Amino acid sequence: MLEGHQRSASIDRNMRIVVAKPGLDGHDRGAKVIARALRDGGHEVIYTGLRRTPAEIVRIVMDEDAAAVGLSSLSGAHAVLIPRVCEGLREAGMGDVVVFAGGIIPEQDRSALYEDGVRAVFGPGTTTSEILDFLVTLGQRAEAGEPRGVGEEAGWHW
Amino acid sequence: MSDAVELLEQARSGDRRSLSRLLSHIEEGGESPVEDGSGTSLGITGPPGVGKSSLIGRMIDVWTERGESIAVLAVDPSSPRSGGALLGDRMRMSNADSSDLVYVRSLATRNHPGGLMDCLTPMVDVLAACGWQNIVIETVGAGQAEIRVVAFADRILLVDGPDRGDIIQAEKAGIMELADLIAINKSDLPDAERAANAVRTALSVGADENTPEVLLVSAHSGDGVEEIIEALSQTTTTKGRERLRVRERLISAWDSTLLSSPNIESTLAALETGSMTLSQAVEQIRKGV
Numbered sequence A: 001m002l003e004g005h006q007r008s009a010s011i012d013r014n015m016r017i018v019v020a021k022p023g024l025d026g027h028d029r030g031a032k033v034i035a036r037a038l039r040d041g042g043h044e045v046i047y048t049g050l051r052r053t054p055a056e057i058v059r060i061v062m063d064e065d066a067a068a069v070g071l072s073s074l075s076g077a078h079a080v081l082i083p084r085v086c087e088g089l090r091e092a093g094m095g096d097v098v099v100f101a102g103g104i105i106p107e108q109d110r111s112a113l114y115e116d117g118v119r120a121v122f123g124p125g126t127t128t129s130e131i132l133d134f135l136v137t138l139g140q141r142a143e144a145g146e147p148r149g150v151g152e153e154a155g156w157h158w
Numbered sequence B: 001m002s003d004a005v006e007l008l009e010q011a012r013s014g015d016r017r018s019l020s021r022l023l024s025h026i027e028e029g030g031e032s033p034v035e036d037g038s039g040t041s042l043g044i045t046g047p048p049g050v051g052k053s054s055l056i057g058r059m060i061d062v063w064t065e066r067g068e069s070i071a072v073l074a075v076d077p078s079s080p081r082s083g084g085a086l087l088g089d090r091m092r093m094s095n096a097d098s099s100d101l102v103y104v105r106s107l108a109t110r111n112h113p114g115g116l117m118d119c120l121t122p123m124v125d126v127l128a129a130c131g132w133q134n135i136v137i138e139t140v141g142a143g144q145a146e147i148r149v150v151a152f153a154d155r156i157l158l159v160d161g162p163d164r165g166d167i168i169q170a171e172k173a174g175i176m177e178l179a180d181l182i183a184i185n186k187s188d189l190p191d192a193e194r195a196a197n198a199v200r201t202a203l204s205v206g207a208d209e210n211t212p213e214v215l216l217v218s219a220h221s222g223d224g225v226e227e228i229i230e231a232l233s234q235t236t237t238t239k240g241r242e243r244l245r246v247r248e249r250l251i252s253a254w255d256s257t258l259l260s261s262p263n264i265e266s267t268l269a270a271l272e273t274g275s276m277t278l279s280q281a282v283e284q285i286r287k288g289v
Helices: A029-040 A054-063 A078-091 A107-115 A128-144 B002-012 B016-027 B052-065 B115-129 B144-151 B166-173 B192-204 B225-234 B239-259 B264-273 B278-288
Strands: A016-020 A044-047 A068-073 A098-103 A118-122 B042-046 B070-076 B085-087 B102-108 B134-140 B155-160 B181-184 B213-216
Touching (some): A016 A054, A029 A044, A029 A098, A029 A128, A044 B102, A054 A068, A054 B016, A068 A078, A078 A098, A078 A107, A118 A128, B002 B115, B016 B102, B042 B052, B052 B070, B070 B085, B115 B134, B115 B239, B134 B144, B181 B192, B181 B225, B192 B213, B264 B278
Parallel strands (some): A044 B085, A098 A118, B070 B134
């Protein structure tokens, strides 16, 4: 075999990101828009489709060697499902994976998610460039050795 | 390198995360810890929307019922503009995320005509070394680069739908000659039998005597899936087809050499300004390699 191409492997470019819809929630327009925006920002996005269990999402993140997972929830079950994904990732030894969320997540529910290691919650009205800025910041934090993963020290969030 | 060996050890003992990391290491151009060409794979290709991923989902069910393991490398194109990619094949494989017998990895072509192919063979080798029994490469058969992906598989299943005639069109691009077996999916829809006959007719006018078998299947109902798997287990690649595949692999290796040439940037700049002709450019790159 000839030598493979060495990609310029900077951390904020070409991130592999899983975009997932946990639970019984049939609305995926938002998730698809986000997936498309991330792709247009130069990232590789693995879209899971609807109605995935937290265990399935953890498995997908593992198999795909993703650096981040975005969880979209419009069903009201975010307070149960998102922490389960976070816990599953930590139990599987994937505490370095970044978790962010989007959809309809009321303000008063967010601090609990941040304490659980979720690094951003994007609600209605978020621009796609804001999400890309968040990913750039993640790259900078990785380079500086600052916590960003779901199993790393909580505190910082977008 | 020692990292890769360590990851392989852990992957062989069943650690999926190590396997995933090892595949990423290879995808990014890292060296493989496994002997080159030691694994075998099944390539599945066909036009967009014919149901390749859904059919693989059904094949996964048949294999897992038999207690066999399956690893799928699902290839989708990268966006030429942003370099990003939207990889959605695994969402059609409904049981891919629950069974320990199934591993699915989505891969983007990353706009290297030869680059991805360079890493596919070592990825198949690693999966085989870790004990995965059925290794599938899935790709959209919508261009020359994608055909080349599938040429790296040991056996090739070509999938088409009824009422499309797409693979007869695609004959011009040379996919049909590479196939070991052709499946007409969506046999639950009218006109599937007619489409199968059209493909058989198209094949019979060719000079090749070893034409692939054409089978009907429905990824929707599951009808015909076992037959596809049986037929695949009995195919042997003929010499004529092997030549065509080797040819695709050579072209891909050539592209890869071209694109990784140290002179590529300066040659492109010279071509852009018109200070060099195409034949001079080819000469310069050949000297540089």
